[in-house]
């Protein structure tokens with residue numbers, strides 16, 4: 559049994575390593591396949607040993623073997639987070655199609671969040687992939703889940719569109735498409751829980767940020783990470799939160 563979980567964890571690490579490539583290259587419009595991974599400073603092409611997730615970072619002590627340029631600790635953190643998420647999601651939801659959907663959703667959200675954080679954009683490829691994969695996986699489960707997914711996507715996209723108009727550009731087109739994808743995976747009830755959590759987390763953290771920086775929010779805060787965090791918490795605790803809320807009435 560341990561060997562199985564180790565395999566799930568290693569698969570997650572490897573997928574996380576690919577997500578790092580997407581996070582770096584997608585916003586720059588570069589191919590995800592060519593050229594092979596290299597140091598962005600000195601172009602030194604990474605050997606097999608330097609491509610091993612997490613371990614290579616530790617062995618190289620966070621520096622390029624060739625030129626000594628610092629490698630961001632975010633690379634191993636993304637790999638570890640993906641590995642752990644894979645184990646947790648499979649443990650909680652078991653071996654079923656729904657779990658595969660949640661794994662894809664997690665990967666899409668992590669990638670979108672970090673790109674949004676770095677560049678204040680959410681590439682359309684990620685949102686389109688989420689909407690497409692979400693619809694296919696919902697259809698594979700049942701007609702009911704497919705309909706719930708479609709309603710979730712339309713509701714999410716619609717609500718964010720209204721917010722984008724009201725906030726006069728504070729919320730962007732990227733956010734609208736990302737939430738459409740989240741809605742397709744979660745269905746409409748859990749989508750509402752997810753948005754609620756995102757706005758609570760978003761306002762709390764931006765409030766703290768303003769206090770620390772002692773300046774107004776003149777610069778746009780990327781909202782993708784909050785939308786993603788809300789959705790990921792909902793994956794694990796959405797049902798409980800929803801039941802608790804419904805029992806209050």
Ligand SMILES: [Zn+2]
Pocket residue numbers: 597598599600601602622623624625626627
């Ligand atoms: Zn280098």
